[in-house]
Amino acid sequence: MIRPLATAAVIAALTACSPACSSQSQSGPGPSEAQTVPTNPEPRVEVTPPEGAEAAFPKASKDGQKHSEELVEKGRAVLKSKGKAGASEAAGIFGEAITADSRNAIAYWELGWARQIGGDYDAALAAWQKLKQLDPKFPDLDNFSTITTMRRNESAEQAQAATQPNDEPPLATTPTKKKSKKAEGARPIRMNSGEAAKDAAKGTSEPAVPTTTPQ
Helix, strand or coil: CCCCCCHHHHHHHHHCCCCCECCCCCECCCHHHHCCCCCCCCCCCCCCCCCCCHHHCCCCCHHHHHHHHHHHHHHHHHHHHHHHHHHHHHHHHHHHHHHHCCCCHHHHHHHHHHHHHCCCHHHHHHHHHHHHHHCCCCCCHHHHHHHHHHHHHHHHHHHHHHHCCCCCCCCCCCCCCCCCHHHHCCCCCCCCHHHHHHHHHCCCCCCCCCCCCCC
């Protein structure tokens, strides 16, 4: 089994780069990059599932094990050359590796990385949860699972904030009706002298408006 980098070094590399980084397109260091270049591959170690989990991880034949290892290297090459753009393709290849040998712990590890690089944090955590069932002591698994969970939660919060409507409605502007100057300064018009006489009797001081035009 190829073991991951030391915890501190790998966590520093992961936290310094977003899940969308890569060697060519800023898709970040993942196991396919971190393990194939800086580390010396160890001979494959047969993983024995914990007691009670053997049925979930049937042992593969020698040919199946070899084919699974070849598929893992193929998937790593895809991630290294294509970065995030090849995450889905690489994940499919790692899935084939698991089908060929369900006890290939590295295949689950790399599958989780491919899913994380592609932004599917739930699928990444599901792959690593399966790996934990197969090999509970797999190096750095708990650390990276915690980091991925944090990233998933942050991504969900950002998506929710982007779709949440503004609580304060826009201020409504109501047009103000202007009063007519004619209406403001209008005074009642008396139509004839009879009405003027009545107003005079009531004490109204306004002059009567003549009903005839002076010659």
